Structures are given as C-alpha cells and as structure tokens.
Amino acid sequence: MNDPKAVDTLLEGQPELLTTDEICTLMRVSQGTVLRWMKEQDLPVISVGPKLRRVQLARFREWLIQADEIKD
Structure with a gap:
C-alpha cells in the first residue's frame, strides 16, 4: 500500500x-x-464521450493508494 499522506501531497x-x-x-x-491503467488495471473512469x-480525484486517490498491490 502506498503512503496516503504522500498520495494526498x-x-x-x-x-x-x-x-x-x-x-x-x-x-x-x-x-x-x-489508457492501459484504465483498461487493464481497473483505473476507475467516467466516459463523457466516445x-x-x-x-474522479477521490477514486484516483484510492486507486493510487492500492496501486502497488495491482498484479499484472
């Protein structure tokens, strides 16, 4: 898990x-x-057009905190 304080900074x-x-x-x-993070690493995304x-910043923050636990 990445350091939440470092992510917030x-x-x-x-x-x-x-x-x-x-x-x-x-x-x-x-x-x-x-784009690969969005497709393969489940970075949460909102599609607003094609x-x-x-x-969302809050969801990106959570994704970053957990990012070192993501497996290829």
Whole structure:
C-alpha cells in the first residue's frame, strides 16, 4: 500500500475530475500508460464521450493508494 499522506501531497490542488492528460502530467507517464491503467488495471473512469474520459480525484486517490498491490 502506498503512503496516503504522500498520495494526498501529490494530488493537492488537482481538480475534482482529472483528464487523461492531467494524469499523464501528474504521474509523468504516456497517454498509452494511462489508457492501459484504465483498461487493464481497473483505473476507475467516467466516459463523457466516445474518446473523452475523466477520473474522479477521490477514486484516483484510492486507486493510487492500492496501486502497488495491482498484479499484472
């Protein structure tokens, strides 16, 4: 389990709904990585259009806290 305080510090000041681009920037990963997390690692996503996705900040926080327990 990742340190909740460290996750909270990382997410401080972020909007309530994150775009995939915002997650890419925040986590320093590619768009493909974020899309893979959504598809294969169950990153919770809200579809707002055919290619528009948003992630609720609270759900992203919980996913990050549990992220080191995710198995490929």
